[in-house]
Amino acid sequence: MTDFRGFVRAHTRLSPVPLVPEILLHQADEAIALWERTENESATRQPPPFWAFAWAGGQALARHVLDHPALVAGREVLDLAAGSGLVAIAAAKAGAAAVTAVDIDPLSLAAVAANAAANGVTVAAVERDILDTTPDAAVVLAGDVFYSRAMAERMMAYFQRAAAAGALVMVGDPGRAYLPPSGLRRVAAYAVPVVATLEDAEIKQTTVWQVTLDQAIGPGATPGVARDGGR
Template sequence: MRTSLKHGYRETSGFSSADAKSDDRIRQFIAANLPVLPVPGIAGIRLHRAGPQSGLRRLAERDPQFGSPYWAHYWGGGLVLARYLFDRPESVAGRRVLDLGAGSGIVGIAAAKVGAAEVYAADIDPYAIAAIELNTALNGVTVNATVADLTQGEPPEVDAICVGDLFYEATLAEKVTAFLDRCLAQGIAILIGDPWRAHLPKSRLRLLAEYAVPDFGEDTTRTRPAGVFAFA
């Protein structure tokens, strides 16, 4: 059995007025404090990105919803996977694609730009979903985003899943791998982008491409190798 992604996403989810006010507040903060910058090495995509003056620490002190602002920075796995989609658009063109643990939405945006039929994005952080909405508008594409941990459930009704950098912690890596196994059994193609983190399930992967990209928290002029893999 597979889970439909038509319901539960932002366009059909029916949030309360309190949720809507919270969403508006989050979007306003991101728009006001995270400048729009071009993505290094990927022509045609711009994202809101945190800088030294973005005030994320002050926001964390006053907002109980605020977690780690992974969505506010470039991650090597997301960058390498987005670059790969531009180089190999046939990997997602015409297909229903899920960007799992989407963060800023960069991978979903890339999939939409190269011709994916439908793009979904899921993340457990409401700030990430707000960032995705702003970033997709900036880039002129449609990505259906939701706050959800899809790894707890059945495989979704998609043709391909893109996983950008979800193997940085052991427990998370184990949970994601188990979910991807269930998806693979349903015939869903899986692409992973990762800068060779410690918990990457290397024995399960086939390297498709490798690029040098910036990574989380680093100066964007510094790069490190990152790979794109098929999960098998």
């Protein structure tokens, strides 16, 4: 596969995000068939098409950023494991000085480019694993990244380095199985409409967390326990 952006457009439809209808994304209707197409058109094994859906964590975080633009306005923002670029686009719309979306899947970066163009914003797309680097963005945002133990551990280490360097670090999560048991402060909660075939419900109760340098968990939260282990 060489025309990644063409593949994105051919196998998705541009439609509003349920919790963030002011943003349009190229979205797929069904994950397994799309994943099979990516495998069939590539010479190597492909990751699941996370880029083709508006996941609960990303929707909640995007909604929160748009409703609280002062979090990102005039600041450099990094959307980590960007997927579709939903959170990056929200940050750009909220007035961020510059937005970078990072992912290791070239189809994700193609989706970010197509989605940013559809929403009339500028997002720099970077295909790279940066989790072992030193963070330098003023704001680090991530949606739905605690879907495996190894990923959660690497993500949280990166987030804590970023927070220690003075960055605002915020994560949207609908109670995934590997949500860390400490180092998070609850900021907001949303009832997020999702694709029922991807989740265990049509609505996911989703929390926006701020990463902290202490070991306290925000009020009333019970992270680390979930009904599913998907993204």
